Amino acid sequence: MSSKPKPLPQPPPESTAALLRELVAHLRENRIQLREEWVRRITESKLLTAMTREEIFAEATSVYDNYVEVLETGSVEALQTYARNLSERIIPRGVETHEVVGIVLLLRDVLARSLFRKYQGDFELLNRVLDAYEPAANRIANTVAVSFVEERERTIRLQQEAIRELSTPVLQVRERMLILPIIGVLDSQRARQLTEQLLRGIRANRAKVVVIDITGVPSVDSTAANHLVQTVEASRLMGARVIVTGLSSEVAQTLVTIGVELGKINAVGDLQSGMEEAERLLGYRVILEESAA
Amino acid sequence: MRVPILKQGEYLIASIQSALTDQELSQLKDDLLDHAGRTRARGVVVDVTVLDVMDSFAARTLRSLAHMLDLLGAATVVVGIQPEVAFAMVQLGLTLEGVSTALDLEEGLAFLQAKAA
Numbered sequence: 001m002s003s004k005p006k007p008l009p010q011p012p013p014e015s016t017a018a019l020l021r022e023l024v025a026h027l028r029e030n031r032i033q034l035r036e037e038w039v040r041r042i043t044e045s046k047l048l049t050a051m052t053r054e055e056i057f058a059e060a061t062s063v064y065d066n067y068v069e070v071l072e073t074g075s076v077e078a079l080q081t082y083a084r085n086l087s088e089r090i091i092p093r094g095v096e097t098h099e100v101v102g103i104v105l106l107l108r109d110v111l112a113r114s115l116f117r118k119y120q121g122d123f124e125l126l127n128r129v130l131d132a133y134e135p136a137a138n139r140i141a142n143t144v145a146v147s148f149v150e151e152r153e154r155t156i157r158l159q160q161e162a163i164r165e166l167s168t169p170v171l172q173v174r175e176r177m178l179i180l181p182i183i184g185v186l187d188s189q190r191a192r193q194l195t196e197q198l199l200r201g202i203r204a205n206r207a208k209v210v211v212i213d214i215t216g217v218p219s220v221d222s223t224a225a226n227h228l229v230q231t232v233e234a235s236r237l238m239g240a241r242v243i244v245t246g247l248s249s250e251v252a253q254t255l256v257t258i259g260v261e262l263g264k265i266n267a268v269g270d271l272q273s274g275m276e277e278a279e280r281l282l283g284y285r286v287i288l289e290e291s292a293a
Numbered sequence: 294m295r296v297p298i299l300k301q302g303e304y305l306i307a308s309i310q311s312a313l314t315d316q317e318l319s320q321l322k323d324d325l326l327d328h329a330g331r332t333r334a335r336g337v338v339v340d341v342t343v344l345d346v347m348d349s350f351a352a353r354t355l356r357s358l359a360h361m362l363d364l365l366g367a368a369t370v371v372v373g374i375q376p377e378v379a380f381a382m383v384q385l386g387l388t389l390e391g392v393s394t395a396l397d398l399e400e401g402l403a404f405l406q407a408k409a410a
Contacts, residue, residue, distance in 0.1 A: 192380075195380055196376065196377075196380060199376030199377075199379055199380060200376050202376070202396070203375075203376055203396070206396055206397075206400075207396075208396075208400075230383040230384070233383045233388045234376075234379040234380050234382070234383045235379075236388075236394060237374045237378075237379040237382060237383070237388070237389060237394050238374055238376065238379050238394065238396060239372065239374075239394045239395035239396040239397075239400055239401075239404075240396070
């Protein structure tokens with residue numbers, strides 16, 4: 001970009017395509033300056049704080065070149081692929097959506113400013129250039145944002161699947177006694193799967209007492225509590241008694257506050273007491289031998 | 294088809310052999326009450342292992358049957374509810390409250406014996 005703006009006498013471009021060509025030529029010419037300006041504004045706005053300055057510069061260069069290419073060819077495919085790769089790289093580092101959208105909008109503004117400066121002597125031409133530039137720029141911003149969000153959602157989906165596949169084991173610890181440690185969020189689908197597994201376990205192991213440990217459940221809302229009640233009742237229908245253990249004081253408070261009917265649930269403080277209670281119900285007595293200690 | 298009712302010591306065993314219509318269920322209830330009164334049974338086992346569905350009528354009938362038998366001095370235990378059936382039942386809110394349950398016939402008889410002891 002020329003430091004002292006001088007309106008270049010140019011033949012009025014015939015079409016949007018011609019204007020864009022001119023635009024692209026301008027952006028290529030001033031690549032280094034514009035890119036530096038952009039990186040400066042990214043740093044100023046405190047975006048991409050998770051990345052080093054060198055990284056930002058490297059990515060900015062790629063984004064800039066892709067940006068210009070999209071303006072030139074009108075095809076966003078290459079940019080889409082790049083944006084997806086970029087997202088894949090930066091999502092694990094904690095880059096947020098607003099940062100990605102923010103930097104693309106910044107680039108749009110930086111480039112628009114340079115156009116203002118270049119064409120400031122010819123308002124008519126500036127108008128036409130902006131007419132050509134804005135839709136393309138908005139489309140680019142859109143593409144990058146959508147790619148980023150899609151990539152994020154894909155990551156989230158994969159993680160959800162991974163969590164779901166972490167099957168909850170139903171373990172037999174004594175004859176006719178099962179333990180079901182639940183770890184993670186108890187949503188409807190998981191609760192259903194869990195209940196089915198437990199019921200099958202009850203039949204297979206001929207269990208009479210089941211200890212469900214929810215120490216690893218971070219929060220219990222009314223939905224999760226109702227699932228728990230259903231699991232307990234279904235187990236009872238199969239002739240097994242259920243002891244729920246590991247309700248933290250917060251969980252207990254929540255449950256009472258939201259008024260979940262837990263009267264049918266036999267709750268015990270921790271897993272150890274739960275197992276002891278289960279042993280008592282089954283008639284086991286555990287004896288500590290003096291000599292072993 | 295009538296559900297056969299077998300006498301085993303002090304206990305009666307009603308072993309359902311196939312899916313029952315509402316009418317057959319009511320018939321079973323009448324038969325069981327009749328038998329329990331005549332034989333002075335201490336306990337009744339209703340085996341529903343073969344049922345792959347339990348609707349609200351069946352659940353209500355079993356519940357009222359258990360309460361009626363209780364009045365006649367006989368404990369009732371429903372045995373053999375399958376995992377899928379149990380899950381479907383709680384989803385429908387049919388929890389057979391106040392009715393004892395056990396895994397299978399053997400468990401049911403053990404439960405009645407433990408109760409009598």
